[in-house]
Amino acid sequence: MHNGFQFLAISQLAKRFPADSWWAKFYKDFSEDDLVAYYEGDLTLPSLDLDWDMPFPQQDKTILIFINGHLTVDTLYNLETDGAIGLIVMGNVLSKNIAVGGQEIYVHGHLTVENILCGSYNHGETIVNGNLQAAILVQDDEYRINVKGQKSIPCIVNIWHGDGVFQELPIRIEDVLVDEIFLPEDEDDIGFSFTSLVEILKQGRSALTQFTSVPQRTIAAPIYFTHHSINAESILKLTSCILMTPDKPSFDLTEQDVYFMIQRAHTNADGDVRNDSIYILTSQCHYFIWLNEDQSVSLLTKTLDEEAEWWDITASPQEDLVDLQQHWLMLLTCINVAELYLHSIEVRDVQQILQHPTILDLDDEHDGLWDGSKYYSFRQTYLDDEGDRIHARIEIMTPDEAYYFYTLENQSYVARHYQPPNVFGRQELSYLNTIQWEASERYFERFKQFMSQNFKIDLGTN
Structure with missing residues (x-):
């Protein structure tokens, strides 16, 4: 399986490193004892272990794998996230599961992950020059994923905070990953075990539950129109x-x-x-x-x-x-x-939050609040340079970097808007897209819980 690899001193390949890779930018003084495992052409592997203590193949001095072609691998992983063997692929990468940390994973083409893409800890980064497509992204707040093309990730869950988003709706990490991955909880940790996740993937088992959708909450309210006659x-x-x-x-x-x-x-x-x-x-x-x-x-x-x-x-x-x-x-x-939906978020709740001393002390342009996976920012009412009244609002940035806006435009209801990920400019919430309305509802309800728990604001719950 590994006969096609050449083992070269890092210095022999230094000029081949992509200019925006860690290796080109930071690693200048190479030891002749440090080796790169070089493969010319497309490569298919059942698994690839990037841990230091698992020498890549028969060479314990390998610190980087360089594939000048496409890589297809069922499972790409390492257990130690303080440091691990680096990987540069000059073509595309196709994998069923990836769980890594502690090194740079550089993909010059596209990265496609059939199931789980998991990055852990602040010693690692995945750089994708092309597009990234993955079914589930499992991340903490420190691992970096840099994608220059388009990102398509229907489900994102946060290791530390324990929540995420699935097809625009908030979801808990426990709804996505099997119980075996979680240790007993304590006050500050949901008990996620990166080691358990890697072990499951190494064994070729699925780490996913059988979830297919997030149930929409049923709101106890009568239907406004029960017939459609023009009368x-x-x-x-x-x-x-x-x-x-x-x-x-x-x-x-x-x-x-x-x-x-x-x-x-x-x-x-x-x-x-x-x-x-x-x-x-x-x-x-x-x-x-x-x-x-x-x-x-x-x-x-x-x-x-x-x-x-x-x-x-x-x-x-x-x-x-x-x-x-x-x-x-x-x-x-x-x-x-x-x-x-518009009856469920009270104008008085938004007013009360915006008038809290902590919120009033924030800089409208630069300050906000972070709950571990979502960012909350605030704008007070003011008059612009033309004398027009700019209404107060609350903004919620979700784990997939979409935005939901809650604006005090009138006294009857809180107006809502939406901004998709990677798009600038807010949009009207489509009344025919109940998923977005449901998401805006759930995010605000969680925001109210966050404010109640951390700032002792007495807000009602739906």
């Missing part, structure tokens, strides 16, 4: 839902490139009386739904042409209104989600 009852419920704040006569939202504006009955600044109505703009046409004084409903439509005029479709056969009914159902679904 006076539904229009009145739309114009009095949680998104219709007392200070404004309308609200709008966009879903799947369809724009909705809902307006409640009011008298505008010019003294004109406006009825309850819903305006819908699609990629093909405009719709206008109007509630008359006698509680009857009028339906209007027009094309997108500038010169187009509205025409009445109130008496049209139902089969001609399929497009309108589909968009109407989408709107009702959005409001159902808003009614389900």
Whole structure:
């Protein structure tokens, strides 16, 4: 299996080290006794042990393995994380499981891990010039993973703090890894055993539980809309839902490139009386739904042409209104989600947190709080250079570096936004993506627990 390796003095290969690798940047004075195991071409191995006390093959002076090609290995590991044999692969790496620490793992191409990628302790780093794809990343707060391409990791769990994220939802590390990996807990440690994880992987066994999803919490709340008829009852419920704040006569939202504006009955600044109505703009046409004084409903439509005029479709056969009914159902679904989730985070809780002396003492731009896996930052209300009011908010950065925002834009509910990992700029939470709403709910609930435990803030729990 190892006949293809050449054992060279490190100095003989020094000029071949990638410029951004540890070996090129830090290791200049090499001993002639220190060897690199060099392999030319693609290599497939059942396992690769990078511990010092397991000399790579038949050479106890090997401190680096250099593969000038692709590496396919079922299990890549080492037990000692204070120091271990380094690995440079100039092609791609494909592995079932990796559990390492104490050295540099440098992949010039892409790194793909079928199951677990685990990095432990601050003496190690994995550098990937291409893309990283792994099913589960198990990490502490010290091991570094530097990826220049794209990262795709559906599940990330934290060794020290014990929690993580799976498909955008918070998850506990115990839900992901088998019980055998955990020792009895004490006050400061969840009992994770890196040694036990490596031993399981060495034996070719799976260290994963049979989890496939994070159950969504069932919120005890009635469904706001129980039917989808276009009638006076539904229009009145739309114009009095949680998104219709007392200070404004309308609200709008966009879903799947369809724009909705809902307006409640009011008298505008010019003294004109406006009825309850819903305006819908699609990629093909405009719709206008109007509630008359006698509680009857009028339906209007027009094309997108500038010169187009509205025409009445109130008496049209139902089969001609399929497009309108589909968009109407989408709107009702959005409001159902808003009614389900927006009530659960109290404005007063956010206000109370933001006025805590510890939070008030933080620098808005530079300071925040860290709970071991999530970072919390805060912004107080202020006026910008143009005199516009910038609303107070709380930001939560999750273990996968997504952001959830909770903003005091009005007195009726806490507005929520989202920023995906590796993307700059916050986005509206899609009312059709209940996973993100559920995640925003859970992260805030955990944040409230963190504040209650560490700063003695008396906050209610859902």
